[in-house]
Amino acid sequence: MIDRDSAKREAWITGIGIVSSLGEGLETHWDALQNKTINVDTTTFAPYIVHPIARLNYDLQIPKKGDQRQMETWQRIGTYAAGLALDSAGLKGNQDILARMDMIVAASGGDRDLAVDSTIMNADARGNSPPGFFNERLMSDLRPTLFLAQLSNLLAGNVAIVHGVTGSSRTFMGGENAGADAIKIALARIEAGQSDIALIGSAHNSERKDLLMFFEFGDFNLKNEYSPVWARGERDGFAIGSAGVFLVVESKEHAQARGAKPYARLSKVVTDRARRDKGSIIPTLDALWTQIGASAGADTAILTGASGANRVTAEERAFLEKHRGIPVRATGTAFGHTVDAQFLLGTALAALSIWHRKLFPANDPTGFEAEATAAPNQIVVVSTGHWSGEGMALVEATD
Amino acid sequence: MTATRDRFGRPIVVVTGMGIVTSLGAGKSDNWSKLIAGQSGIRTITRFSTEGLKTTMAGTVDLIPVEPLSSVTLTERLADVATQEAVAQANIGGKGDFPGPLFLAVAPVEIEWHARQELARACAAAGDTDINYDSILKQSGGGRYADYHHRFMMGSVADHLADTFGTKGSPISLSTACASGATAIQLGVEAIRRGETDAALCVGTDGSVSAECLIRFSLLSALSTQNEPPEAAARPFSKNRDGFVMAEGAGALVLESMESAISRGARILGIVAGCGELADSFHRTRSSPDGKPIIGCVRNALADASLEPGQIDYINAHGTGTPENDKMEYLGISAVFGDYTNKVPVSSNKSMVGHTLSAAGTVEAIFSLLTLEHQRIPPTINYEVPDPAIPFDVVPNKARDAKVTAVMSNSFGFGGQNATLILTREPVWSNSHG
Numbered sequence: 151m152i153d154r155d156s157a158k159r160e161a162w163i164t165g166i167g168i169v170s171s172l173g174e175g176l177e178t179h180w181d182a183l184q185n186k187t188i189n190v191d192t193t194t195f196a197p198y199i200v201h202p203i204a205r206l207n208y209d210l211q212i213p214k215k216g217d218q219r220q221m222e223t224w225q226r227i228g229t230y231a232a233g234l235a236l237d238s239a240g241l242k243g244n245q246d247i248l249a250r251m252d253m254i255v256a257a258s259g260g261d262r263d264l265a266v267d268s269t270i271m272n273a274d275a276r277g278n279s280p281p282g283f284f285n286e287r288l289m290s291d292l293r294p295t296l297f298l299a300q301l302s303n304l305l306a307g308n309v310a311i312v313h314g315v316t317g318s319s320r321t322f323m324g325g326e327n328a329g330a331d332a333i334k335i336a337l338a339r340i341e342a343g344q345s346d347i348a349l350i351g352s353a354h355n356s357e358r359k360d361l362l363m364f365f366e367f368g369d370f371n372l373k374n375e376y377s378p379v380w381a382r383g384e385r386d387g388f389a390i391g392s393a394g395v396f397l398v399v400e401s402k403e404h405a406q407a408r409g410a411k412p413y414a415r416l417s418k419v420v421t422d423r424a425r426r427d428k429g430s431i432i433p434t435l436d437a438l439w440t441q442i443g444a445s446a447g448a449d450t451a452i453l454t455g456a457s458g459a460n461r462v463t464a465e466e467r468a469f470l471e472k473h474r475g476i477p478v479r480a481t482g483t484a485f486g487h488t489v490d491a492q493f494l495l496g497t498a499l500a501a502l503s504i505w506h507r508k509l510f511p512a513n514d515p516t517g518f519e520a521e522a523t524a525a526p527n528q529i530v531v532v533s534t535g536h537w538s539g540e541g542m543a544l545v546e547a548t549d
Numbered sequence: 550m551t552a553t554r555d556r557f558g559r560p561i562v563v564v565t566g567m568g569i570v571t572s573l574g575a576g577k578s579d580n581w582s583k584l585i586a587g588q589s590g591i592r593t594i595t596r597f598s599t600e601g602l603k604t605t606m607a608g609t610v611d612l613i614p615v616e617p618l619s620s621v622t623l624t625e626r627l628a629d630v631a632t633q634e635a636v637a638q639a640n641i642g643g644k645g646d647f648p649g650p651l652f653l654a655v656a657p658v659e660i661e662w663h664a665r666q667e668l669a670r671a672c673a674a675a676g677d678t679d680i681n682y683d684s685i686l687k688q689s690g691g692g693r694y695a696d697y698h699h700r701f702m703m704g705s706v707a708d709h710l711a712d713t714f715g716t717k718g719s720p721i722s723l724s725t726a727c728a729s730g731a732t733a734i735q736l737g738v739e740a741i742r743r744g745e746t747d748a749a750l751c752v753g754t755d756g757s758v759s760a761e762c763l764i765r766f767s768l769l770s771a772l773s774t775q776n777e778p779p780e781a782a783a784r785p786f787s788k789n790r791d792g793f794v795m796a797e798g799a800g801a802l803v804l805e806s807m808e809s810a811i812s813r814g815a816r817i818l819g820i821v822a823g824c825g826e827l828a829d830s831f832h833r834t835r836s837s838p839d840g841k842p843i844i845g846c847v848r849n850a851l852a853d854a855s856l857e858p859g860q861i862d863y864i865n866a867h868g869t870g871t872p873e874n875d876k877m878e879y880l881g882i883s884a885v886f887g888d889y890t891n892k893v894p895v896s897s898n899k900s901m902v903g904h905t906l907s908a909a910g911t912v913e914a915i916f917s918l919l920t921l922e923h924q925r926i927p928p929t930i931n932y933e934v935p936d937p938a939i940p941f942d943v944v945p946n947k948a949r950d951a952k953v954t955a956v957m958s959n960s961f962g963f964g965g966q967n968a969t970l971i972l973t974r975e976p977v978w979s980n981s982h983g
Contacts, residue, residue: 198686220833253828258657258703259657260657260658260659260660264681264682267665267682268680268681268682271665271666271668271669271672271680271681271685272669272679272680272681274666274669274670275666275669275670275672275673275680276673281598281600282598282600282601284598284662284760285598285599285600285601285602285760285764286601288760288761288764289601289602289764289767289768292764292765292768294768294769296765297765297766297768297769298833298834298963298964300657300659300765301657301724301726301963301964302657302703302724303724303725303726303962303963303964303966304833304963304964306828306964307828307833307963307964307965307966308833310828310829310830310964310965311830311831311832311833311965314830315828315830316827316828316829316830316842316965317827317828318826318827318828319725319826319828319964319965319966320723320725320732320736321723321724321725322721322722322723323655323657323658323703323704323722323723323724324702324703324704324707324720324721324722325702325703325704327704327719328703328704328722330719331719331721335721335736338740338743338745339739339743342742342743344739344742344743359682359683359686360660360682362686363660363668363682363685363686363689364660364697364698364701365698366686366689366690367689367690367694367695367696367697367698367701368695368698368699369690369691369692369695370698371690421718421719422718422719423708423711423718423719423720425712537698537699537702538702538704538708539704539719540719541719
């Protein structure tokens with residue numbers, strides 16, 4: 151029975167998998183945040199700055215080389231993180247549960263073969279492309295399997311193949327809010343009894359010139375010199391970051407029945423899309439804040455994915471100023487802007503902080519990030535898309 | 550008083566508006582009359598040069614010109630046309646004020662060749678002798694190409710529709726490959742059943758027939774190469790089928806809770822009685838040889854609708870016309886339907902409109918609802934050489950009048966995606982069901 155008046159089921163985060171420029175796994179990430187580690191590459195793509203993925207032994211989570219060859223980097227990053235999340239939830243290889251586990255992935259894709267593109271662009275720009283040249287080059291030079299690496303839904307497809315998650319498979323696209331909407335809908339389904347357990351995740355590969363070009367169209371790339379998010383001031387932009395993040399979220403009853411321990415409770419996720427052409431996004435953030443219903447006590451904290459994209463980050467900062475008593479952390483400083491993965495990264499780090507009963511230290515020379523005075527009992531994850539979409543999640547302690 | 554909840558106590562989800570555009574034309578009336586007449590929308594491609602390509606035909610939508618040629622812009626226009634028709638029929642909300650969320654099935658948006666070529670020419674003009682991504686990156690900033698950032702955002706079509714039709718909340722762009730349209734409908738059904746909203750706008754759209762996209766499918770050996778005559782290329786369930794035919798189109802559905810539709814006096818066009826899904830972990834482009842994921846998907850949909858196989862009067866097949874799909878679809882259906890398999894009519898809309906990819910699930914749901922409305926089953930055309938391994942009643946070549954109360958519509962896609970919808974005219978379910 152599903153009725154709008156019936157009590158919503160409680161949902162727990164019971165599995166977390168993270169890979170990023172800081173490394174892999176929960177301990178590595180926690181230590182890196184304590185040590186304020188930041189890994190940026192300022193030379194490979196100069197003047198652009200990226201947070202490259204740490205060196206991973208993909209064999210550990212993607213045992214078949216054949217599977218690895220069928221993927222592009224973003225899919226390998228994501229499939230690896232999904233394996234870590236299943237390990238952390240104690241579900242790796244549990245066919246009974248994996249076969250009915252729902253999956254929602256937030257993804258982009260669209261990787262190019264840069265050499266093939268360059269050949270065609272050169273010929274074309276020089277007036278050197280006879281009729282049929284374009285078709286001939288693509289027909290002869292494109293790897294057939296590249297298509298499967300370009301398709302957004304093939305990260306979920308690879309997770310199904312490699313890890314056996316097959317209850318359902320849905321892929322949301324659309325940048326930052328794809329991640330927020332993915333976990334929002336997974337949570338709504340669990341609360342309403344439409345789903346018992348879900349794997350939600352995303353992956354982003356920053357080491358792509360074609361992606362830098364896309365963000366460069368909008369002048370969003372941070373150039374020349376790295377600086378923490380709040381220290382960028384009028385320097386517009388973000389350094390894109392590589393990350394794969396997957397979470398296992400399940401109903402409390404389902405977790406208890408299998409003896410799984412929660413990292414944290416996922417209490418609420420809200421999303422919206424402000425008409426940015428109509429003015430400030432602050433009223434939308436205010437409305438989401440009211441909906442999320444955080445207590446705003448000393449044991450509350452905020453993790454924001456603020457990218458550094460000038461106007462929206464300035465507006466988000468003005469919103470955050472209204473809640474000055476609550477310590478804030480911008481994940482973009484250490485991880486870069488991980489776009490589709492950003493909201494889930496914030497949610498994962500919130501759950502990790504709740505589990506540690508400690509907020510990681512401020513990493514901000516401007517002082518906007520204040521040191522926490524109490525152990526966090528609830529953390530609000532905040533996201534403003536660089537171009538579109540706003541979202542918040544409330545992650546809380548279960549006791 | 551009409552019961553507005555199903556046997557699980559969930560709000561019954563009805564359809565109150567539909568809009569469609571395919572290679573057959575724009576609008577339900579034009580599409581239905583041509584579909585029932587067994588007309589093909591497949592034609593020789595004129596939009597770009599097909600020199601050197603193995604496949605030279607597709608179900609392009611050429612009645613909506615887009616200049617310069619852009620898949621994402623055409624995708625958006627197709628969605629606009631279909632959504633306008635659906636929202637007007639539903640007569641819901643104020644103008645530009647749709648009272649619910651948007652779920653959009655759309656192909657992944659990519660930076661297109663016209664943009665890359667414009668940048669390459671800018672490099673050449675700046676004196677670059679070797680043009681590569683380093684050189685075009687240098688040209689990309691400064692705001693000259695800002696519109697390309699906005700256009701090629703993954704969510705740009707959904708954002709446009711949300712602005713135009715005033716849907717509420719964060720619009721969702723989704724892809725489950727060739728099952729995307731069905732997934733968009735499923736997300737809308739779930740939201741209404743949860744009581745989150747009384748209405749949802751579910752749209753599938755695809756304007757992807759470009760040279761590169763055609764080549765990608767061609768390199769995977771997925772496309773028919775029976776180019777002449779183009780209208781005979783799509784041959785679902787035939788022994789001489791050799792692949793699917795790419796096509797464009799859009800379908801839009803206004804979903805509402807039955808309670809809301811009745812209370813505002815809306816005309817109910819049909820019911821989304823059940824949705825099923827199940828992912829396949831066998832291979833990136835092939836179905837598990839045992840058919841289990843398809844079987845499970847179909848069974849999930851029947852269970853969700855509380856119907857027995859024998860209560861399904863017509864199956865609107867995925868029926869792509871690839872050797873693999875049609876064989877696997879028969880295997881899956883026959884495992885679930887048993888002795889009844891050869892008695893239930895099974896036809897493929899794709900024999901006429903081609904494979905509308907991300908839009909197919911919505912386009913075919915609309916054709917299924919029109920089948921229920923008109924009590925007439927569209928044919929599978931180009932069925933000249935039956936495949937003895939697939940002894941479906943495919944409604945060969947000519948439409949057929951029939952009593953139809955429940956339709957199953959299947960969608961399967963790359964990446965192990967399987968989704969099945971069950972559509973009915975009236976609330977109907979089996980009391981004996983599990």
